[in-house]
Amino acid sequence: EGETVGFSQIGSESGWRAAETTLTKTQAEERGLKLQFSDAQQKQENQIAAIRSFIAQGVDAILLAPVVATGWDAVLQEAKEAEIPVVLLDRQVDSSDDLYLTAVGSNLVHEGEVAGKWLVDSVGDKECRVVELQGTTGSSPAIDRKKGFENALAGHDNLKIVRSQTGDFTRAQGKEVMESFLQAENGGKDICALYAHNDDMAVGAIQAIKEAGLKPGTDILVVSIDGVPDLFQAMANGEANATVELTPNMAGPAFDALAAYWKDGTQPAKFLQTESKLYTQADDPAGEYERRKGLGY
Amino acid sequence: MLLTIRSLTKTFPGTQALDAVDFDLAAGEVHALLGENGAGKSTLIKCLTGAYRRDGGTITLDGATIDPQSTVEAQEQGIGTVYQEVNLLPNLTVAQNLMFGREPRRWGLIDSRALRAEARETLRPYGLDIDVDRDLGSYSVAIQQIVAIARAVALSGKVLILDEPTASLDAAEVRMVFDVVRGLRERGLGIVFVSHFLDQVFDLTDRVTVLRNGRKIVTERTAELDRVKLIEHMLGRALEHEVAGQAARTAAVRPPLLEFRGFGRRGVVEPFDLTVGQGEVVGLAGLLGSGRTESAELMFGVRPAQSGEASDGQSRLDLSSPRAAIAEGFGFVPEERKTDGIVAELSIRENIILGLQARRGWARRIPRAEQNRIADDYIKRLDIRTSGREKPIGELSGGNQQKAILARWLAMNPRFLILDEPTRGIDVGAHAEILRLIRELTQAGMSILLVSSEIDELVASADRVIVLRDRRHVAELDGPRVTGAEIMRAIAGGAGRDGEVAA
Amino acid sequence: MNTRALPLYATVVIFLLAYLLCWLQFPNILSTRVMGNLLTDNAYLGIVAVGMTLVILSGGIDLSVGSVIAFSGVFIAVILRETSLHPLVVFALLLALTTAFGAAMGFLIDRLAMPAFIVTLAGMFLARGAAYMLSIDSVPIAHPFYKTLQSAYWLMPGKGRLTLIGVVMLLTVLAGMVVAHKTRFGASVYALGGGEATARLMGVRQGRTTMLVYAFSGLMAGLSGIVFSIYTGSGYSLATVGTELTAIAAVVIGGTLLTGGAGYMFGTLVGVLTMGLIQTYIVFDGTLSSWWTKIVIGVLLLVFILLQKGLLKLSQSRLAAGA
Amino acid sequence: MTLLKRIAPQLVALALLVALVTVFYPGFLKIGVSGDRLVGPMVDVLKRGAPVALLAVGMTLVIATRGIDLSVGTTMAICGAVAAWAVAGGWGLVPALLLALAAGALAGLWNGLLVAVVGIQPFVATLILMTMGRGIAQLITEGRILTFTDAGFAFFGSGSLLGLPVPAWLWLACGLGMAALMRRSALGLLVESIGINRRASALAGVNATVLLIAVYVVSGLCAALAGIVVTADIRGADANNAGLWLELDAILAVVIGGNSLLGGRFSIIASLLGALIIQTIDTGILLAGFPSEYNLVIKAGLVLVILVLQSPRIAGEWRLWRDSHRASREAALHRGAAK
Ligand SMILES: Nc1ncnc2c1ncn2[C@@H]1O[C@H](COP(=O)(O)OP(=O)(O)OP(=O)(O)O)[C@@H](O)[C@H]1O
Numbered sequence A: 001e002g003e004t005v006g007f008s009q010i011g012s013e014s015g016w017r018a019a020e021t022t023l024t025k026t027q028a029e030e031r032g033l034k035l036q037f038s039d040a041q042q043k044q045e046n047q048i049a050a051i052r053s054f055i056a057q058g059v060d061a062i063l064l065a066p067v068v069a070t071g072w073d074a075v076l077q078e079a080k081e082a083e084i085p086v087v088l089l090d091r092q093v094d095s096s097d098d099l100y101l102t103a104v105g106s107n108l109v110h111e112g113e114v115a116g117k118w119l120v121d122s123v124g125d126k127e128c129r130v131v132e133l134q135g136t137t138g139s140s141p142a143i144d145r146k147k148g149f150e151n152a153l154a155g156h157d158n159l160k161i162v163r164s165q166t167g168d169f170t171r172a173q174g175k176e177v178m179e180s181f182l183q184a185e186n187g188g189k190d191i192c193a194l195y196a197h198n199d200d201m202a203v204g205a206i207q208a209i210k211e212a213g214l215k216p217g218t219d220i221l222v223v224s225i226d227g228v229p230d231l232f233q234a235m236a237n238g239e240a241n242a243t244v245e246l247t248p249n250m251a252g253p254a255f256d257a258l259a260a261y262w263k264d265g266t267q268p269a270k271f272l273q274t275e276s277k278l279y280t281q282a283d284d285p286a287g288e289y290e291r292r293k294g295l296g297y
Numbered sequence B: 001m002l003l004t005i006r007s008l009t010k011t012f013p014g015t016q017a018l019d020a021v022d023f024d025l026a027a028g029e030v031h032a033l034l035g036e037n038g039a040g041k042s043t044l045i046k047c048l049t050g051a052y053r054r055d056g057g058t059i060t061l062d063g064a065t066i067d068p069q070s071t072v073e074a075q076e077q078g079i080g081t082v083y084q085e086v087n088l089l090p091n092l093t094v095a096q097n098l099m100f101g102r103e104p105r106r107w108g109l110i111d112s113r114a115l116r117a118e119a120r121e122t123l124r125p126y127g128l129d130i131d132v133d134r135d136l137g138s139y140s141v142a143i144q145q146i147v148a149i150a151r152a153v154a155l156s157g158k159v160l161i162l163d164e165p166t167a168s169l170d171a172a173e174v175r176m177v178f179d180v181v182r183g184l185r186e187r188g189l190g191i192v193f194v195s196h197f198l199d200q201v202f203d204l205t206d207r208v209t210v211l212r213n214g215r216k217i218v219t220e221r222t223a224e225l226d227r228v229k230l231i232e233h234m235l236g237r238a239l240e241h242e243v244a245g246q247a248a249r250t251a252a253v254r255p256p257l258l259e260f261r262g263f264g265r266r267g268v269v270e271p272f273d274l275t276v277g278q279g280e281v282v283g284l285a286g287l288l289g290s291g292r293t294e295s296a297e298l299m300f301g302v303r304p305a306q307s308g309e310a311s312d313g314q315s316r317l318d319l320s321s322p323r324a325a326i327a328e329g330f331g332f333v334p335e336e337r338k339t340d341g342i343v344a345e346l347s348i349r350e351n352i353i354l355g356l357q358a359r360r361g362w363a364r365r366i367p368r369a370e371q372n373r374i375a376d377d378y379i380k381r382l383d384i385r386t387s388g389r390e391k392p393i394g395e396l397s398g399g400n401q402q403k404a405i406l407a408r409w410l411a412m413n414p415r416f417l418i419l420d421e422p423t424r425g426i427d428v429g430a431h432a433e434i435l436r437l438i439r440e441l442t443q444a445g446m447s448i449l450l451v452s453s454e455i456d457e458l459v460a461s462a463d464r465v466i467v468l469r470d471r472r473h474v475a476e477l478d479g480p481r482v483t484g485a486e487i488m489r490a491i492a493g494g495a496g497r498d499g500e501v502a503a
Numbered sequence C: 001m002n003t004r005a006l007p008l009y010a011t012v013v014i015f016l017l018a019y020l021l022c023w024l025q026f027p028n029i030l031s032t033r034v035m036g037n038l039l040t041d042n043a044y045l046g047i048v049a050v051g052m053t054l055v056i057l058s059g060g061i062d063l064s065v066g067s068v069i070a071f072s073g074v075f076i077a078v079i080l081r082e083t084s085l086h087p088l089v090v091f092a093l094l095l096a097l098t099t100a101f102g103a104a105m106g107f108l109i110d111r112l113a114m115p116a117f118i119v120t121l122a123g124m125f126l127a128r129g130a131a132y133m134l135s136i137d138s139v140p141i142a143h144p145f146y147k148t149l150q151s152a153y154w155l156m157p158g159k160g161r162l163t164l165i166g167v168v169m170l171l172t173v174l175a176g177m178v179v180a181h182k183t184r185f186g187a188s189v190y191a192l193g194g195g196e197a198t199a200r201l202m203g204v205r206q207g208r209t210t211m212l213v214y215a216f217s218g219l220m221a222g223l224s225g226i227v228f229s230i231y232t233g234s235g236y237s238l239a240t241v242g243t244e245l246t247a248i249a250a251v252v253i254g255g256t257l258l259t260g261g262a263g264y265m266f267g268t269l270v271g272v273l274t275m276g277l278i279q280t281y282i283v284f285d286g287t288l289s290s291w292w293t294k295i296v297i298g299v300l301l302l303v304f305i306l307l308q309k310g311l312l313k314l315s316q317s318r319l320a321a322g323a
Numbered sequence D: 001m002t003l004l005k006r007i008a009p010q011l012v013a014l015a016l017l018v019a020l021v022t023v024f025y026p027g028f029l030k031i032g033v034s035g036d037r038l039v040g041p042m043v044d045v046l047k048r049g050a051p052v053a054l055l056a057v058g059m060t061l062v063i064a065t066r067g068i069d070l071s072v073g074t075t076m077a078i079c080g081a082v083a084a085w086a087v088a089g090g091w092g093l094v095p096a097l098l099l100a101l102a103a104g105a106l107a108g109l110w111n112g113l114l115v116a117v118v119g120i121q122p123f124v125a126t127l128i129l130m131t132m133g134r135g136i137a138q139l140i141t142e143g144r145i146l147t148f149t150d151a152g153f154a155f156f157g158s159g160s161l162l163g164l165p166v167p168a169w170l171w172l173a174c175g176l177g178m179a180a181l182m183r184r185s186a187l188g189l190l191v192e193s194i195g196i197n198r199r200a201s202a203l204a205g206v207n208a209t210v211l212l213i214a215v216y217v218v219s220g221l222c223a224a225l226a227g228i229v230v231t232a233d234i235r236g237a238d239a240n241n242a243g244l245w246l247e248l249d250a251i252l253a254v255v256i257g258g259n260s261l262l263g264g265r266f267s268i269i270a271s272l273l274g275a276l277i278i279q280t281i282d283t284g285i286l287l288a289g290f291p292s293e294y295n296l297v298i299k300a301g302l303v304l305v306i307l308v309l310q311s312p313r314i315a316g317e318w319r320l321w322r323d324s325h326r327a328s329r330e331a332a333l334h335r336g337a338a339k
């Protein structure tokens, strides 16, 4: 016991990630593990350097939340040669799967599909013009959540994405871009639904909709992804309609898998998928808000 | 003729700097180019060497028409130049400066050893034994000037142009430079020499060309001219009183105004005592680097003193910073006008009222009409040559910039004004004017500290002269002992080394 | 002693001192493994900093380099994916492209008398935008030649790896030293940094030199992009955001004056290693939260700069007193 | 009159840009009324331009002193975090705003001391706070988005006054007020003089050190206002993203405003126009509906074109061409008259 685990986190760019960091730390503490934390400030080069430093230090395992899918072969190979197991958190890499022990995470495309399916189901046969707030241009959640959503809409010609712009995963940009959507779509009267790649943008956009004199959740349906507390609050107020949860507790399953591996070399499955649960206004959003409030979001 | 210039013309916005000027330079002559401040001397040189694009005119060198577009081209054609003020690069070593653009190379790479050797070789005729591997900026202005001259000489195959090369040199160094120039004349080079020191002109040059307001006035053999006539050509009128002779020193004891006791700073100036009387002109004499500027800066709080105190008879003075010194009624016209004096992109008006405004505080702006009045007043009184008060001061000729800085301080009417080389680069007319002004100011009760390398100037205006050597005040001359010979002796360290310290 | 080299000495002394302090706390830091990592992990930064040093010496600044590195990676990855060209050919194409890009910025800066800060800022937007347009996705590079490049290293005693890209970085610094200190072009660069007007009067071909300086920086950014693509084995348009600022900080810590005209190429190497050491120290420590990481990096940066300033003052006054 | 001449290039650029955007989005100039407020893309530009415009006011002064302030973006984040923390903590609106302004002033003071007293080059000195600042902001928010519900505070972000958005009033007041202060008092002259030649100004008795510090403090205060606006706008302090990279936009605005990065003469009004130009580009891109990946290239291209057209060399060539044209026309007239 008392193993040292290095954790290379992407950064702290959103509340969700802060929550993931907090949960990883508390999980490690509960299990009596020593956590070496390194914040990469959104830079892959910092993550690679951190992993190499972990190897040089001789940690017992490495948790990696990769900022991008590509480019990990060499450093993972190094870890493998040093016989240090690596567990990927919440995002995938495109390296060969024998370079890491396992990956814990959700399926980003699937999340988009869940959100899209909810919209398809709730709109029915009505004509619906959808606007989309993308995540940071080029980031894998932005790409995959867009793809999944489009998959779900395929074949339903009454739903059309009429505007799609990046909101950089931030509230401010979400609000600003939504304002311009409203502006461009006849003051918002032509928009029937908003799909945001994360909840923060949705929260910003909800404000923009309110300020334009429309009712978010009623006049414009709002569906987004992540399940952060503020969005549950919005749902409780009837201002948002649905969110797909992405649990920030990725470390728990990771530590479980590591414990088993350390004990007798058990190889876990290569992908431990977390549930992408859909929450709607019917799922006691106020209660969910209370449950999540203190998690460090 | 080696070099022929025909109807050279150059116009700046608002100024006709050169108006169809003709100029000839023979091989084997030193040709003086003279004129008041702003007459167009530097402009002529810059047009000739491609630093400025000329508006019209032809240049012929050795019978062939040339049209240098850049200073490099001029250099390649054998014209080496020392420009006024813009000299060399302080961040490069002496050797790099000397050899810039023609560094010796081995296998395509600069050969540092040969570079140093050649640099030392270039400097040899000037008797300068300095470490050529140190940054040029770490040397005094005088040494930088000699390095610039050495570089230009080395570059000039046919023509050497020197724009006020001697402004910051003292007598011994001037002699050295002149020896080199004479040697070049023997070798058949044509040399253009710009200076406001008429003695040097008569000493060195063969012919003289005078410019006034951008026009050529006359070209004559130096030997056929006398001083008075030359000045008349330059000014377009006779000079009423040239700087010469003794100041009319009154034996009357002046009431003391300021007293410095044990004033000094480690590594800058050794502690000294100094009393300045009401309406008195105290001169500071010494060789370059003897600590005159440093003494002046100490008194003005540029570098605060570490020891000693100053008082005005009633109370102790706070001289911890220029602002404090100004509040005590001090003023300071610095030696390096480009870095310490002018604020180049501001207009003449703004430069003149800057000190006044700073003293009034930012909240109380001097009304525009008042600013205009002050500026116009000094432009007229000091005869600043400009197309208007709104011209950026950086576009004035060097001498006129100096006058504008002087105006800044006069406008503040200090009780004690420190003038560090106030006449450097200033033409004869203005020179006389400034010395007249000094007299006028002292008569009105202002006290003046005059730092100068020109002993004549000190003799002409100072009531008392302090001599510095190696950062120490070594002698004080007053009354009838303020003569050129006495000052020279004290500087050289011959007479009265001891006993006269702070007599 | 020559006063111009003082900042360099100060930088080296501070770096060694810092390394000593780190070693006292984490003995592991003196292993060849960490030293090898320091070279490999900062290879791309070192290369781009060489170009930046020259630009800063000339009195300019190049904000575009981070984006150019990202663009290079994407360019290489996309071309290798779409065509069957050999990577070496692609490298040549890329270097020509980035050099031309740098030269174009230099042209604007000189001919239109526009400030370098702004021109290269636009260049930064442009290069990043071009990378987006090539591909938004991160693109893996699968070419076998890349595997060879990536696995080219020399195993030092103690299991440390001296990688190919680390060596390339050291060679680049060496080349940079030659260019800056041993060629007429280098002398012109220092001259420009010392004062444009004076440099012109002394015979510097300002236009040519400016263009070459930025072209050199573009070349270095391209090379750095190649190294970065080898380092990560992929191209990603969001990579190396803000690297220009890290590079500038490294150059400044290395003792080069931001106003131009004074500094040493070797100092930049030390500056880069110092930045790497700060990173390594923080990872070894492993207790800093995300926000304390940022604060500590800033504080360490400040401490380095203050120490350098202090050391400089001290030795200067020593010299003055001794003289 | 001289002012008009000074800002003419910016006005022309803005007009051309508006025309260009209108081509791609015909409704750009439409202004409607919704309730008691004006709505329309132009109003959006006025509102969305607020952060950059506010930053540009302080940045203009800093740049006039030959400095640069890279830390304004992070200062925004710090001040926003402070304000949100105070409001959420029940301090009340006014103390929260004062606290945020104090934080901005403190950040500016820190920069100013490093630059003016310690003597670190502005780029590096402010780079330090730029690096640290987000960490400090996150320390306050503990990494989450600190939300609040105070309607009074939100008013600064999304309220409106006499039909116009409050942020627009803020930057207009701040910019015009500062411009007036600079020109009515002697501050403008003194700031310009230390920017051109600090040493000479100090020798002439200008209190250069204090003035330099003050300029950075003003920049910090402007950043604080900008931070308040963006925080109020989304009703939450987003320490990570508030003001991210806005320092670059602010510098760009100052330069598009025709101010020299080498210090000296400055015009705040022109910088404000620069900020408007940038915001028009940004809003125009959003409205025109191009795919996101083209945003940067379009912005870079437009900025480059504007800067090239404004560059002193081009202006010089243009004047030369115009003068020679005029001269030849006059000559032709003379000839005509002679006949
Ligand atoms: N760059 C410039 N822009 C505008 N006007 C200029 C510029 N340079 C010189 N002038 C003007 O041209 C005239 C001639 O200046 P120049 O420097 O040639 O005088 P000078 O004879 O060298 O004087 P000095 O003895 O003071 O050095 C002056 O009226 C000056 O104001």
Ligand SMILES: Nc1ncnc2c1ncn2[C@@H]1O[C@H](COP(=O)(O)OP(=O)(O)OP(=O)(O)O)[C@@H](O)[C@H]1O
Binding pocket: B139, B140, B141, B142, B143, B286, B287, B288, B289, B290, B291, B292, B293, B294, B451, B453
């Ligand atoms: N010959 C020299 N060799 C080395 N250093 C010198 C020499 N002359 C001057 N210096 C240095 O240059 C600095 C400035 O010299 P400067 O000539 O301005 O001094 P100064 O006493 O004011 O004389 P002046 O007023 O005649 O110029 C001094 O600190 C001095 O140490």
Ligand SMILES: [Mg+2]
Binding pocket: B041, B042, B043, B084, B163, B397, B398
């Ligand atoms: Mg002259």
Ligand SMILES: [Mg+2]
Binding pocket: B292, B293, B294, B335, B420
């Ligand atoms: Mg002196």
